[in-house]
Amino acid sequence: MKSIYMDHSATTPVDPEVFDAMIPYFTDIYGNASSVHSQGQKATRAVEHAREQVAQLIGASPREIIFTSGGTEADNQAIITIMAANKKGKHFITSAIEHHAVLHTGEYLVKQGYELTILPVNSFGVVEPDTLRAALRPDTALVSIMHANNEVGTIEEIKELAAISHEAGALFHTDAVQSVGKIPVDVKDLGVDLLSASSHKLYGPKGIGCLFIKKGVGISSYLHGGGHERNLRAGTVNVPGVVGFGKAAELANQRLPQNAEYLKILAQRLTKGILETTPNTILTGHPVNRLPGNVSVCFDYVEGESILLMLDSYGIMASSGSACTSGSLDPSHVLLALGLSHETAHGSLRLTMGKDNTTEDVDYVLEKLPSIIKNLRMMSPLGK
Amino acid sequence: MDYSQKVMDHFMNPRNVGKIDLANGIGEVGNPTCGDIMHIEIEVKEDKIIDIKFQTFGCAAAIATSSMVTEMVKGKTLEEAEKITNRTVAEALDGLPPVKMHCSNLAADALHEAIKNYRQGQGSSANVQKGCCKQLSNSCCINIEEQPEQ
Numbered sequence: 001m002k003s004i005y006m007d008h009s010a011t012t013p014v015d016p017e018v019f020d021a022m023i024p025y026f027t028d029i030y031g032n033a034s035s036v037h038s039q040g041q042k043a044t045r046a047v048e049h050a051r052e053q054v055a056q057l058i059g060a061s062p063r064e065i066i067f068t069s070g071g072t073e074a075d076n077q078a079i080i081t082i083m084a085a086n087k088k089g090k091h092f093i094t095s096a097i098e099h100h101a102v103l104h105t106g107e108y109l110v111k112q113g114y115e116l117t118i119l120p121v122n123s124f125g126v127v128e129p130d131t132l133r134a135a136l137r138p139d140t141a142l143v144s145i146m147h148a149n150n151e152v153g154t155i156e157e158i159k160e161l162a163a164i165s166h167e168a169g170a171l172f173h174t175d176a177v178q179s180v181g182k183i184p185v186d187v188k189d190l191g192v193d194l195l196s197a198s199s200h201k202l203y204g205p206k207g208i209g210c211l212f213i214k215k216g217v218g219i220s221s222y223l224h225g226g227g228h229e230r231n232l233r234a235g236t237v238n239v240p241g242v243v244g245f246g247k248a249a250e251l252a253n254q255r256l257p258q259n260a261e262y263l264k265i266l267a268q269r270l271t272k273g274i275l276e277t278t279p280n281t282i283l284t285g286h287p288v289n290r291l292p293g294n295v296s297v298c299f300d301y302v303e304g305e306s307i308l309l310m311l312d313s314y315g316i317m318a319s320s321g322s323a324c325t326s327g328s329l330d331p332s333h334v335l336l337a338l339g340l341s342h343e344t345a346h347g348s349l350r351l352t353m354g355k356d357n358t359t360e361d362v363d364y365v366l367e368k369l370p371s372i373i374k375n376l377r378m379m380s381p382l383g384k
Numbered sequence: 385m386d387y388s389q390k391v392m393d394h395f396m397n398p399r400n401v402g403k404i405d406l407a408n409g410i411g412e413v414g415n416p417t418c419g420d421i422m423h424i425e426i427e428v429k430e431d432k433i434i435d436i437k438f439q440t441f442g443c444a445a446a447i448a449t450s451s452m453v454t455e456m457v458k459g460k461t462l463e464e465a466e467k468i469t470n471r472t473v474a475e476a477l478d479g480l481p482p483v484k485m486h487c488s489n490l491a492a493d494a495l496h497e498a499i500k501n502y503r504q505g506q507g508s509s510a511n512v513q514k515g516c517c518k519q520l521s522n523s524c525c526i527n528i529e530e531q532p533e534q
Contacts, residue, residue, distance in 0.1 A: 303419055305385065305443035306395070313396060323419050324385075324443035324488070331419070343416040379401050379447065381423035381439040382416060 002315040004361045008201075008293060008354035009150050009178060010319055014244065015203035021247040022205065025240040033237045034228060043239045050246025057249040058176075058195065059186035060212050066229040067210050067242050071177035072101040074196035074211035075144075077222035077233070078173045079105045082142050082194070083114055085220050088169060089139025095119045095127045095156075096337035097149050101196075102175055103333070106144075119145075123339050124286040125154035132161055136168040147176040147185065147195075151321055151334040151350060152285030153294030155183065162191040171217065177201055177209075181252035182291055183260060193217045199241065203355075204248030208241035259355050263292035266353050266362050270295045273366040278373050284338060284348070293353035298335070298344045299373050301382040307349050310372040316365055321348040343382075387444060388478035394448035399455050402437045411497025413490045420446045422494040424454070428502050433457050433465055438494070445480050445488035449473050453491040462499055468492050 005013075025046060031039025033047050051062040068074045079102065083092055094106050096118050106116045117135045121127050127145050136143075143165040148155045162172040173194035179185055180195075181202030187195055194217065198209040213219050213232075225234030275281055280300040299307070304322030311318055321332030323346060330336070331345035351365065377383035387395070407425035414421040420442035427435040436458055438450040453473050457465040470492045474480045480489060 301441060303442050303446070306447060309385075309392075309395065309444050322443070324445075324484075341417075342419070346416070346419040379398060379439060380441040381412070381421050382441050383439075 002364060004316045004357070004364060006316065006318050006351040006353055006357065006361070006365070009153075009291075009350065009352035011200045011206065012203045012354055013356075014200075014205055015248060015251060017251060018204055018244045018247045022240045022244040025243050029239070031239075033239055034226065043237075047237055047239060047242050050242045050249075053246035053250040053253075054197075054210055057185070057253045058180060058197065058212060059188050061215065063230075064187075064212050064215055065210050066213065066232045067208060067237060067245070068233055069207055069238075070200075070209040071099075071175065071196050071198035072209075073222070074198075074209050075099070075101040075173075075175055076105050078194040078196060078211055078213075078219065079142065079144055080109065081220045081222055082171060082173070082217075083109055085218060086141040086171070088141045089137070091115045091117065091137050091140040093117045093119060093132070093135050093140055093143045093165075093170070095121060095145050097121050097125055097127075097151075097154075097334045098144070098146050099150055099175055099177070102144050102146070115139075121337050124289075125149055125152050125284075125334070125338050126286060126289075127156055127161060129157065129160050129164055132164050136165065136170060138169075140165075140168060140170040142171045142173060144173040144175065146178070147174045147190075148179040148183065148291050149285065149334060150178045151332055151348075152296045152338065153178075153290035153352075154286040155179065155289045155291065158190045158192065162193075166191070178291060181249070181256065182263075182293070184256065187212055187214065194219070199245035199248055202248050202252045205241050205244040208238055208245045210245070255355070260292045262355070263353055263357075266357060266359065267293055267295050269359065270351060270353070270362045270365065271297075273362070274369065277366065277370040281373075282344070284335065284340070291352075293357070295351040295353070297349050298340065299347040299349065299377075300344065301380045302347050302373060302376040304331075304346060304348050306376055307347075307372060310376070311365075311368065314364075314368045316368065318349060318351045320350060322346045385444070385481055385484075387448075387481065390452075390477045391444060391448040391480065394451040394477065395444040398438075398447055398451040400437050400451065400458070401439065403439070404435050404437050406435075407437075409498040409500075409502025411494045411499070411501055413494045413497060414442070414446075416441065419443070420488055420490065422446065422450050422491055424450070424491070424494040424498045426495075426498045426502060428462065431461050431463075433460055433462065436495075438491075440491075443484070443488050445484035446490075448477055449480075449489050449491035450494070452477050453495050457495060462502075465495060466499060468495065 031043040033043040180197040195212040200206040304320030305324035335345035409426040
């Protein structure tokens with residue numbers, strides 16, 4: 001049976017070149033990067049090389065990068081330690097479509113006595129500049145808005161949002177887990193103070209990510225212990241993971257323009273094919289300013305989990321924001337924030353393509369998907 | 385989601401999908417907000433369910449439980465059919481994942497509504513017996529007796 005993976009926003013396979021680069025750091029160069037001896041020195045050199053590779057991908061200086069266990073830890077550290085240490089105030093602003101790593105961190109802060117404003121988005125999932133302007137207060141210490149949304153793929157106007165935050169004297173963090181490696185990300189151009197990224201979204205290993213901290217921004221350690229990562233992240237450095245992340249960043253940097261253009265064409269073909277063959281279907285997220293390989297749609301009268309399992313029976317792997325797939329009783333908070341009804345959101349399907357997907361893959365999905373929807377609709381009392 | 389082989393079989397090859405021209409009992413539970421609607425039509429003759437069909441909007445568990453309940457009661461007397469519960473339907477499918485026991489396991493309720501509808505002699509689509517799953521606030525409706533443990 002065919003095996004077509006279209007869930008690259010969930011995770012990506014490790015690129016063989018990345019895997020090859022990592023292998024020696026499990027068995028031959030196993031030293032602790034904090035050790036003084038030659039094993040340790042080799043490990044340190046590898047970590048610092050990877051730091052340069054990651055820094056280069058996002059236009060930062062290597063000293064502005066600390067390695068973390070992933071995007072979630074980076075988000076937590078950025079938000080919690082900035083809010084705890086700053087002298088400006090206790091007000092934190094974020095958006096309604098953030099990943100839970102940011103939204104739940106915001107809710108945690110509320111329990112600790114901080115104040116939280118969650119900005120609404122428009123029907124495309126865009127945080128409008130005026131909405132942010134109106135929410136900023138003299139005591140707003142930090143604003144965190146994601147660079148690109150994981151579900152609907154909308155790319156936010158980070159440059160403008162960061163500038164507005166700075167005018168009000170607030171720091172700006174962006175969760176760029178979905179954008180780094182997929183679209184150009186330059187921390188200087190965006191003007192952000194803090195940025196989170198994750199390796200496994202760009203063909204690197206899981207369990208490793210980074211936080212960019214602009215020079216001069218006062219962040220503190222979140223995990224307490226040894227003096228790793230310039231006293232900003234305790235814990236023995238995951239050397240093979242860091243090496244893999246570095247290599248993945250280097251490859252992403254080389255391949256980005258070509259991959260982005262390629263995925264955009266695939267996504268257009270898939271979107272057009274779905275919308276033309278299947279009535280009562282909408283594209284969710286921004287029609288143009290969206291991640292290159294993201295196709296997210298909602299089908300009326302059917303439920304997402306059923307679509308996923310039917311697709312899986314043909315070897316097609318995707319995801320959904322329906323309640324049944326989230327394990328809760330409500331559909332995705334992102335789809336609801338866009339103003340979609342519960343009914344519509346239950347019929348959500350997200351296909352996120354990667355560099356190894358082909359036009360044949362797209363055509364195979366287009367061969368199977370319309371009849372799956374048709375069959376489920378025939379089974380549905382809501383179907384027409 | 386870890387479904388049993390029986391659930392997957394009934395989901396991929398659902399039995400008795402559709403409507404019945406001569407239906408004399410129609411029941412429906414759930415609502416679109418919660419993501420599950422089960423619609424069941426029965427044709428009863430001499431106290432026996434001689435035909436049964438369903439239409440379901442929902443996840444794999446919702447479709448599989450609907451399909452299973454139709455298979456379980458076809459040819460049975462009304463009295464026998466009334467003894468079937470959501471739990472026995474789930475058991476007949478070799479169980480459901482815990483999270484699905486509540487929101488997607490309402491097929492027996494839909495059947496009972498259809499029987500109630502038949503007994504009231506209102507078997508027409510204009511008089512669908514709707515029950516059980518009331519919309520609670522604007523969130524998902526849940527089976528009141530079986531609140532999910534959070």
